Amino acid sequence: MAIEVGTKAPDFELKxxxxxxxxxxxxxxxxxxxxxxxxxxFTGVCTGELCALRDELPxxxxxxxxxxxxxxxxxxxLRVFAEQEGLEYPLLSDFWPHGEVSRAYGVFDEDKGCALRGTFVIDKEGVVRWSVLNALPDARDLNEYATALGALDAG
Structure with a gap:
């Protein structure tokens, strides 16, 4: 189960x-x-989501x-993926210990061995202010992230 809005985001260190x-x-x-x-x-939905973010990067x-x-x-x-798709933002590897950070956020699928589609908007104080968790085949709407960020900047 994903961590809840209003909680302190688990800190992490990844490459x-x-x-x-x-x-x-x-x-x-x-x-x-x-x-x-x-x-x-390199999977279809993931590539589409990350390229949509690339196209709206500012x-x-x-x-x-x-x-x-x-x-x-x-x-x-991740290096090859970023180069191939022109992704200029950090792609972080939660490879080893496998899924440790994904588990901390409650978005690791133990059966598939990968992270689910979870997004967390974390404010400057380190508190989760908005989140969404989608099933593996369901792309997220990046306009929802922009709206959540706008609320933080306005607040």
Whole structure:
């Protein structure tokens, strides 16, 4: 079960597609975070979702917001995926210990061995302010993320 709105987002440290360490805590006090979990690189729905975010990137990576996308793929897979699709935002590897961060957020599918389609909008204080969890075949509506971010910026 996914963590609830109003709770403190579990901190984490993961490697991105370039091997750099990314910590959620690094954004505390600085930026809101859109934390997006997706099942696998190179799959149809995931590629569509991540490319849609790429095409609207200024709404999700700017002075007040950082997009972080997490899958259970290796950093090497994520590097090739980002290069192939022109993804300029961090793709984080929750590969080992396998699914540890996905489990902390309650979005790991134990039977399939991958993250579900969960998205969390986390404010500058590290509190989850909005979330959505979709079944594996169901793409998310990125306009909902933009609306949630707009509410934070207005608040």
């Amino acid at each position: 991105d597609n370039h091997g750099r360490t990314v910590r959620l805590a690094d954004y505390r006090g600085e930026k809101n975070v859109v934390l997006l979990f997706y099942p696998f690189a 709404a999700f990576v700017n002075d007040s917001t950082q997009l972080l996308a997490v899958s259970n793929d290796s950093i090497h897979t």
